[in-house]
Amino acid sequence: MSNCIYCEDGEPLSRIMIKICDLDNGKLYLHRDQTHRGRCILALDIHERKITNLPKEKYCRLMADVYAIIQALTEVFHSDKVNILFLGDTAEHMHVHIVPKYKDGKNWGTMFAVNEKEPLYLTEEEYKTIVSKIKSHLA
Numbered sequence: 575m576s577n578c579i580y581c582e583d584g585e586p587l588s589r590i591m592i593k594i595c596d597l598d599n600g601k602l603y604l605h606r607d608q609t610h611r612g613r614c615i616l617a618l619d620i621h622e623r624k625i626t627n628l629p630k631e632k633y634c635r636l637m638a639d640v641y642a643i644i645q646a647l648t649e650v651f652h653s654d655k656v657n658i659l660f661l662g663d664t665a666e667h668m669h670v671h672i673v674p675k676y677k678d679g680k681n682w683g684t685m686f687a688v689n690e691k692e693p694l695y696l697t698e699e700e701y702k703t704i705v706s707k708i709k710s711h712l713a
């Protein structure tokens with residue numbers, strides 16, 4: 575669908591996130607803000623806005639991908655827990671925020687900020703390293 579940042583999958587999206595890989599029901603991206611090390615976004619593979627418009631089977635398969643991502647992130651980053659969040663207030667394309675949390679890290683015991691005031695950006699080289707680590711744990 576045009577005018578959808580996820581469907582276009584172009585420069586506006588790559589300014590915010592970096593593609594990691596395709597999964598069975600979505601595209602996995604690394605969020606450029608790594609305040610929470612390993613923060614990802616899983617975008618549904620079809621343009622759909624609401625969970626209630628998805629067949630239950632599709633929703634369950636999407637959540638199976640989320641489960642695999644959480645396992646992979648926990649193996650790679652040894653996070654103490656992982657937040658997942660569906661919002662859908664701004665982008666009209668269903669996506670899941672997947673945010674590892676750490677006992678000695680930011681927002682432990684509180685909600686993370688979707689748009690950090692002071693995002694932690696890494697070098698392209700550092701992003702590449704993280705992307706390949708996550709990819710190898712999902713294979």
Ligand SMILES: [Zn+2]
Pocket residue numbers: 575578579580581582620621622666667
């Ligand atoms: Zn879309």
